[in-house]
């Protein structure tokens with residue numbers, strides 16, 4: 001489509017032209033809803049099944065929604081806690097009927113039992129489609145299944161695990177530790193979240209693309225790929241949060257504003273990834289990719305397997321998005337929680353130091369770090385990197401707790417709220433208490449098997465996060481190597497704020513001072 005360039009004035013006049021349209025659209029939907037209500041003559045209480053926010057005809061829960069706009073996570077959590085089955089129905093003018101659940105039976109039903117009735121759905125894939133194309137993250141049905149099979153194969157090989165650990169070692173010893181040492185010597189404040197984010201970005205670039213581009217040095221800007229990625233994902237996240245769907249569609253159609261930027265950013269990402277694929281193909285063609293098969297990145301594996309270029313490109317983009325901000329957010333919250341719980345930090349230090357100092361962390365020794373695993377899970381229980389995730393019902397259905405689902409409804413499972421349900425975690429649910437992950441709630445025993453539908457931070461069922469194991473390896477390795485060498489002290493004693501976008505993070509990062517520990521124990 002031709003892109004129309006507009007100056008501000010034409011834009012404003014265009015906007016006033018559009019205004020009657022918007023007014024018409026809104027009054028039409030009000031009329032439409034009224035008509036439906038009249039015909040259906042439904043009585044509205046909290047809502048028509050179980051609990052929910054105060055709901056009125058036509059506007060739904062619009063009023064309380066706007067009042068609670070800045071604290072939606074906690075508002076939903078409170079409402080869910082009040083509901084007998086930990087499930088609520090939210091109806092609001094301008095949004096589709098949404099069922100939010102923190103009930104493990106419902107979650108299992110949506111994510112596994114009747115998986116095929118709860119795809120991501122068009123409302124979701126449309127928002128991310130321009131950026132992610134037909135990548136695994138953004139498709140349903142056959143398109144998804146084919147990529148899932150392909151990628152699970154690549155992800156599950158033991159050699160990949162070794163590759164991940166070797167890559168981590170290189171990244172930590174040669175890049176991360178020097179940066180932290182320098183900041184310890186000069187007593188300069190660093191943003192730990194940004195530093196960990198860059199490490200995670202490098203890791204995912206190396207493991208999936210086989211490249212090394214971004215610098216960890218906080219005084220240097222991020223790589224162009226990282227920046228374009230940031231831009232594209234942020235604009236997509238804002239698309240999803242826009243009060244009126246029409247607005248971004250119009251902007252896209254006109255090729256202006258944020259949609260213009262999105263287009264440029266996506267073009268940049270595409271060109272860059274395409275170039276990498278070309279390079280890699282040449283190397284493989286000339287036998288120059290001298291790495292042995294157990295040191296290979298995902299891109300090489302995909303090319304050797306003979307997949308189409310566009311499929312590979314979209315898949316790589318999905319991987320980068322999935323692996324970029326999630327682990328860094330989880331680790332940042334853990335470091336903050338540890339700083340508030342010195343007694344646990346001491347125990348953890350004991351565990352990670354128990355390995356001889358000269359011993360590098362290999363895949364086997366990482367498996368033995370049980371308390372560390374418990375701490376990571378406990379941190380993600382309270383601050384899940386993906387706070388909520390939605391599906392869209394294909395057909396009418398009924399959830400196990402009796403909540404009726406209508407075709408087209410948004411059905412949201414809610415890890416953040418689930419981590420805070422008394423029914424699941426007991427009275428001390430708000431407390432950071434790693435011992436709850438051990439049998440008999442005692443540190444040092446064996447770890448409990450926790451039902452994935454009660455703790456769906458990685459989702460669960462057929463579409464469970466593909467990078468789950470890789471993420472644990474990465475987080476354990478990084479937290480253990482930082483903790484053994486450095487003391488991390490946040491400079492502010494204020495409680496950080498949890499911001500859920502596409503993925504959640506700590507608002508403003510985590511500013512810390514770094515001290516070297518006396519002995520490398």
Ligand code: HEM
Nearest residue numbers: 319322323326327330385386457458459463465466467471
């Ligand atoms: C703590 C870190 C992580 C968390 C909490 C997490 C969580 C999730 C969640 C909730 C989903 C489902 C999203 C949805 O379907 O809407 C998902 C999917 C996925 N994740 Fe992760 N993730 C993490 C790290 C990673 C890493 C490091 C990778 C590596 C590349 C990765 C790769 C993927 C992929 C490829 C999918 C799509 C799977 C599919 O649709 O079949 N994740 N992850």
Ligand SMILES: *[C@@H]1O[C@H](CO)[C@@H](O)[C@H](O)[C@H]1NC(C)=O
Nearest residue numbers: 052053054064065067068075
């Ligand atoms: C949030 O919504 C509830 C209804 O669920 C309402 O009573 C309350 O006033 C709202 N909170 C704020 C901060 O306005």
Ligand SMILES: *[C@@H]1O[C@H](CO)[C@@H](O)[C@H](O)[C@H]1NC(C)=O
Nearest residue numbers: 113114116117394395396397
């Ligand atoms: C699953 O969903 C379909 C609609 O697609 C519905 O007819 C069926 O009753 C549901 N239940 C089970 C257990 O499959």
